[in-house]
Amino acid sequence: MAQQIEQLILALQGKLDSAAILVGDAVDPRYSDDLSHEVSHRPEIVLRPRNTGEVAEILKACNAVGQKLVTQGGRTGLAGAARVQAGEAVLTLERMTALSPVEPATATVIAEAGVPLQIVQEHADAAGFMFAVDIGARGTATIGGNISTNAGGIRVLRYGNFRAQVLGVEAVLADGSVVSSLKGLAKDNSGYDLSQLFIGSEGTLGVVTRACLRLHPRPVTQSVAFCALPSLDAAMELLKFLRARLGTLLSGFEVIFDPLMSEMAGALGLQPPVELNAPVYVLTDIQGMSPETDETVFAEALGQAIEDGLVADAVLSQSEREFQTLWALRDDCNTYLFGLEPMLSLDVSLPLPRMGEFLALAREAQRKADPSGRDYIFGHLGDGNLHYCVKTDAPDAVARAVLDCVARTGGSISAEHGIGLDKKSYLHLSRSAVEVAAMRRVKAALDPNNILNPSRIFDMTA
Amino acid sequence: MAQQIEQLILALQGKLDSAAILVGDAVDPRYSDDLSHEVSHRPEIVLRPRNTGEVAEILKACNAVGQKLVTQGGRTGLAGAARVQAGEAVLTLERMTALSPVEPATATVIAEAGVPLQIVQEHADAAGFMFAVDIGARGTATIGGNISTNAGGIRVLRYGNFRAQVLGVEAVLADGSVVSSLKGLAKDNSGYDLSQLFIGSEGTLGVVTRACLRLHPRPVTQSVAFCALPSLDAAMELLKFLRARLGTLLSGFEVIFDPLMSEMAGALGLQPPVELNAPVYVLTDIQGMSPETDETVFAEALGQAIEDGLVADAVLSQSEREFQTLWALRDDCNTYLFGLEPMLSLDVSLPLPRMGEFLALAREAQRKADPSGRDYIFGHLGDGNLHYCVKTDAPDAVARAVLDCVARTGGSISAEHGIGLDKKSYLHLSRSAVEVAAMRRVKAALDPNNILNPSRIFDMTA
Numbered sequence: 001m002a003q004q005i006e007q008l009i010l011a012l013q014g015k016l017d018s019a020a021i022l023v024g025d026a027v028d029p030r031y032s033d034d035l036s037h038e039v040s041h042r043p044e045i046v047l048r049p050r051n052t053g054e055v056a057e058i059l060k061a062c063n064a065v066g067q068k069l070v071t072q073g074g075r076t077g078l079a080g081a082a083r084v085q086a087g088e089a090v091l092t093l094e095r096m097t098a099l100s101p102v103e104p105a106t107a108t109v110i111a112e113a114g115v116p117l118q119i120v121q122e123h124a125d126a127a128g129f130m131f132a133v134d135i136g137a138r139g140t141a142t143i144g145g146n147i148s149t150n151a152g153g154i155r156v157l158r159y160g161n162f163r164a165q166v167l168g169v170e171a172v173l174a175d176g177s178v179v180s181s182l183k184g185l186a187k188d189n190s191g192y193d194l195s196q197l198f199i200g201s202e203g204t205l206g207v208v209t210r211a212c213l214r215l216h217p218r219p220v221t222q223s224v225a226f227c228a229l230p231s232l233d234a235a236m237e238l239l240k241f242l243r244a245r246l247g248t249l250l251s252g253f254e255v256i257f258d259p260l261m262s263e264m265a266g267a268l269g270l271q272p273p274v275e276l277n278a279p280v281y282v283l284t285d286i287q288g289m290s291p292e293t294d295e296t297v298f299a300e301a302l303g304q305a306i307e308d309g310l311v312a313d314a315v316l317s318q319s320e321r322e323f324q325t326l327w328a329l330r331d332d333c334n335t336y337l338f339g340l341e342p343m344l345s346l347d348v349s350l351p352l353p354r355m356g357e358f359l360a361l362a363r364e365a366q367r368k369a370d371p372s373g374r375d376y377i378f379g380h381l382g383d384g385n386l387h388y389c390v391k392t393d394a395p396d397a398v399a400r401a402v403l404d405c406v407a408r409t410g411g412s413i414s415a416e417h418g419i420g421l422d423k424k425s426y427l428h429l430s431r432s433a434v435e436v437a438a439m440r441r442v443k444a445a446l447d448p449n450n451i452l453n454p455s456r457i458f459d460m461t462a
Numbered sequence: 463m464a465q466q467i468e469q470l471i472l473a474l475q476g477k478l479d480s481a482a483i484l485v486g487d488a489v490d491p492r493y494s495d496d497l498s499h500e501v502s503h504r505p506e507i508v509l510r511p512r513n514t515g516e517v518a519e520i521l522k523a524c525n526a527v528g529q530k531l532v533t534q535g536g537r538t539g540l541a542g543a544a545r546v547q548a549g550e551a552v553l554t555l556e557r558m559t560a561l562s563p564v565e566p567a568t569a570t571v572i573a574e575a576g577v578p579l580q581i582v583q584e585h586a587d588a589a590g591f592m593f594a595v596d597i598g599a600r601g602t603a604t605i606g607g608n609i610s611t612n613a614g615g616i617r618v619l620r621y622g623n624f625r626a627q628v629l630g631v632e633a634v635l636a637d638g639s640v641v642s643s644l645k646g647l648a649k650d651n652s653g654y655d656l657s658q659l660f661i662g663s664e665g666t667l668g669v670v671t672r673a674c675l676r677l678h679p680r681p682v683t684q685s686v687a688f689c690a691l692p693s694l695d696a697a698m699e700l701l702k703f704l705r706a707r708l709g710t711l712l713s714g715f716e717v718i719f720d721p722l723m724s725e726m727a728g729a730l731g732l733q734p735p736v737e738l739n740a741p742v743y744v745l746t747d748i749q750g751m752s753p754e755t756d757e758t759v760f761a762e763a764l765g766q767a768i769e770d771g772l773v774a775d776a777v778l779s780q781s782e783r784e785f786q787t788l789w790a791l792r793d794d795c796n797t798y799l800f801g802l803e804p805m806l807s808l809d810v811s812l813p814l815p816r817m818g819e820f821l822a823l824a825r826e827a828q829r830k831a832d833p834s835g836r837d838y839i840f841g842h843l844g845d846g847n848l849h850y851c852v853k854t855d856a857p858d859a860v861a862r863a864v865l866d867c868v869a870r871t872g873g874s875i876s877a878e879h880g881i882g883l884d885k886k887s888y889l890h891l892s893r894s895a896v897e898v899a900a901m902r903r904v905k906a907a908l909d910p911n912n913i914l915n916p917s918r919i920f921d922m923t924a
Contacts, residue, residue: 105702105814106846128706152649161649163658164626177896186845187614187623187811188874189662190892191881191919192901196625196658200651217709240567244590247679247751248710289709293755349649352567383648384568412650419653430652434639438908439654445907446900457653 004065005044008089011061012047016054019095022046031090033075034083036422043070043090050095052170052178052209058091059207059451060176068451071203073145074116076137078347079420081149081202081456088454093144096209102127107215108167108184113144113208117151120213129215132159136334144208150200152416154330157382158251158287161416162199165214169195171206174447182212197442202418203453205446219287221294222251224326225302227314228278232356235280238310239352239382245301246286249294253382254283254330260376264336273315273326282311282381283330285323333378337389340376344395346388348406349415355384358409362388365401370394385415403429419457427458436462466527467506470551473523474509478516481557484508493552495537496545498884505532505552512557514632514640514671520553521669521913522638530913533665535607536578538599540809541882543611543664543918550916555606558671564589569677570629570646575606575670579613582675591677594621598796606670612662614878616792619844620713620749623878624661627676631657633668636909644674659904664880665915667908681749683756686714686788687764689776690740694818697742700772701814701844707763708748711756715844716745716792722838726798735777735788744773744843745792747785795840799851802838806857808850809841810868811877817846820871824850827863832856847877865891881919889920898924 001023009021022028023045032040047069049055062069072082072092084090093114100110107129111120117131118138124131135141135153145151147169151162159165168181168188181188181195198208229235235255242250262276288294298316305311317323337343350358359377366373373392379385392398403413407429414423414430427436436458443450443460450460463485471483484490485507494502509531511517524531534544534554546552555576562572569591573582579593580600586593597603597615607613609631613624621627630643630650643650643657660670691697697717704712724738750756760778767773779785799805812820821839828835835854841847854860865875869891876885876892889898898920905912905922912922 103815105698107705150651150655152651156648160622160626163655164622173896173900177899179894179897179900183872183874184813185811185874185877186618187842187847187877188892189612189614189878189880190874190876190885191889191898192663192667192904193612193625193658193661194897194900196655196661197904199655199658201654205654217706219709236567243569244679245751247681249751289707289711290752290755290759293752297752349647351646353565380649385649410645412645412647412652414652415647415649416651418651423652427653430650432641434635435641435656436653437639438635438641438656441907442654442659442904445903 002044004067007065008045008061008067011064012057015057016049020048020050020054022048031072031092032084034080035076035078036080036083038080038083038422041084041086043084043088046090046092048092048095052172055172055207055209056176056178059172059174062089062451063175063449066449066451068454070453071207073113073142073148074137074140076141077145077149077420078417079414080422081418081420081453083421085455091207093142099123102129102215103184106184108212109215110182110210110212111143112210113142115143117141117143117146124215125218128218130218131165131213132216133162133165136331143211147199147208147211148201148203149418152380152383152385154252154254154380156380157253158248159216166195166199167212167214169198169208170210171198171208173206174449174452182210184212202420202456204443204456206452217289219289221288221291222285222323223295223298223317224283224285224323225314225316226273226326226329227282227284227311228274229280229282229310230278230312232280232359234310235282235381236352236355238282238305241305241310242284242301246297249286249288249297250284251287252283252285254379255381256281256333256378260333260378264332268332268336270329270332274313278312283326337376340391342391342393342395344390344392344398346399346402347415347417348388348411348413349383349385350406350409350411352384354409358405358411361409362402362405365405366390366398369397369401373398383415421456424458464506466529469527470507470523470529473526474519477519478511482510482512482516484510493534493554494546496542497538497540498542498545500542500545500884503546503548503550505546505550508552508554510554510557514634517634517669517671518638518640521634521636524551524913525637525911528911528913530916532915533669535575535604535610536599536602538603539607539611539882540879541876542884543880543882543915545883547917553669555604561585564591564677565646568646570674571677572644572672572674573605574672575604577605579603579605579608586677587680590680592680593627593675594678595624595627598793605673609661609670609673610663610665611880614842614845614847616714616716616842618842619715620710621678628657628661629674629676631660631670632672633660633670635668636911636914644672646674664882664918666905666918668914679751681751683750683753684747684785685757685760685779686745686747686785687776687778688735688788688791689744689746689773690736691742691744691772692740692774694742694821696772697744697843698814698817700744700767703767703772704746704763708759711748711750711759712746713749714745714747716841717843718743718795718840722795722840726794729798730794732791732794736775740774745788799838802853804853804855804857806852806854806860808861808864809877809879810850810873810875811845811847812868812871812873814846816871820867820873823871824864824867827867828852828860831859831863835860845877883918886920
């Protein structure tokens, strides 16, 4: 065992329970799990605190001996931020799963970092509220991980990303000191909002231990439409039309391009809701409070869109079962693509007015980089966020080609998955040298020994 | 003239136009304006850049000679952050008032920092959208100042505070380098969201020069009710009831306590909308997209609230004119109180479940601190935000007494006005020593020579 690990164990003796420190054979292989095909190391030590005080003891001890750590939530990240690097200890929040009762007056709940997203969703629902972020990994992904990656998903269009759901966090800094903003105040301008630092910084600035989360009134009505459209331009017009017509009723606006839709339907044996002969499909839904009128308003808007030629064909859910069935098509995209290999999966966002320009450029560049590659594109069109996947034997060349087009059309190389270890080499396409330098200065200020998720997002030396 | 100022002028020679540097008699007294009664210094030099490049030149030059600056927007701040301290140069964004056309696909607009809030509101309205933050100082307060103070106002309940309206900012760091996030992307997780650093940090971390602002669909319907209520408890129940019943229709929920309401009506000769014999009044409104149903839904909800005894009496606006007239009562509170002297004005927020406990404690403490003081309380009850004003000859003792009650009930000593120079001595009541230390570390990382709005929020040495 490395001497440093022995020092660490010594320093933590008596401060944690016996289940809190795993070494040697006791280290379960799950801590080395990673969704990518990259090499993950088996950690020499896994630290499993039960509460914020124990996290503080652990960081204080690690900081003293210069022990680097990687913090793990549900390990469902798609950029390798939680993948173990050589010499890193694992800090897992898996034992911190407490959840407060919902506070109805403020519509808030306080969750420990290790609570899975779906548990928060169900907890809110049972109290008559809704937690507004939803992503495919809901059953495993944790609140701490969601905060660290500023998770997005299918309802950002209406409710904002994870940042918008966080009233405040409690976090442990690298030196073991604790900052806390769990008061549940809608307004608090007493100095810097430190919570913002920890949202989306992928565990590099501190370890989030608890969060006060904002809930929304649970919608009374929901209804989804699956639409076949003649073009991307029509989809953009439909989005603009529905936003203006439906206001906040509009909750989701997802796109699936062909050939993904028809191939997937064939491969998974799906009963397609409309005839599959269009280049673009849109899943769009509403959530409202007025059973008498919401669905009529939605149906009338879609009727108008068909009349105006924006939509070629559409099916509107008539029941909760149909709502779930239609929405399942969206999750099916992931199911289908996970089964195809070798698959390059990019997660990009574009300014909506330049989406068409980007797609034309990117498809051309992608085909030049790998003429036999095949693209499967879907995503959150309402947010300008596409999951651009390519079945290719030349993933690096294709990634470079497509991400270069993202940069040329003013987009981001990571819309919601983050940078982690895997997108680091492309960060310069989205962020200037000045911006990365500013990030380094903030990182050095809060974690001077660089022990927290080191080398994620950027390296400390240029 | 101080030697340092001479060096600065020399360094900037040829880089700015002649109207960009004011010294001596050319310095208009307005740059020393301040809404408080505190002493403001006449600055030796006022710098008036026309664009971001010029701001960068100015900061680079100031940083090189260690010249401290105070950045000014509309000078409507209520915590003294823009008040000139001895030796400070003034940097004013008053010449940076460009505004892009509204981008309808993304519902965004890019504004330079010097644009007054009201201009953005009107610009959005003319394009069929709405800018969601509104405050009394809309005609003078600028976007840059609003961002620096994370302005709140009357619609935070529904749309969030200023932070929620900002997709990204461009800012100049103390060393003159420029960071920019004006792409207008709803999702961008490529590294730290640096924009968040500049929102609410009162100009201490950088100078915001431009912002990409999020707009909302312009509501088709709006309607406001003025209600007399039997108690604060009833107001809290009404809020909970309306949130659950109206969902996102509910846009504002303001409170005016007696004696403010009846005194103000008498003094300003107002025609009261209901008989003024209640302890608590609530102004609450909706904004929606369905002319056929929204007002009915609102009226039925209020009818139910009257039946349930939550509301004693209510008037619902029946026209745009009545809407404006009822809402004017809220602005009248400020008009009336600005005329009363000597007035202590506190801006606090509380966890909603402890609002009643706070008010009981605070009124007792306030009366103990000054038995002849008279409290006038109103504010944004939906956000837990009260403007707690006291006509008193012992403002320091009363402020200490009331803010101590804020701390004891888990609140914030500044809900929306910020800390600036004037609330610094109370910051410890809201934020721990660890938190203030973390703020100092971030400040030192980005502004190592402490030239930007120095000593606002906190001093660099404890």
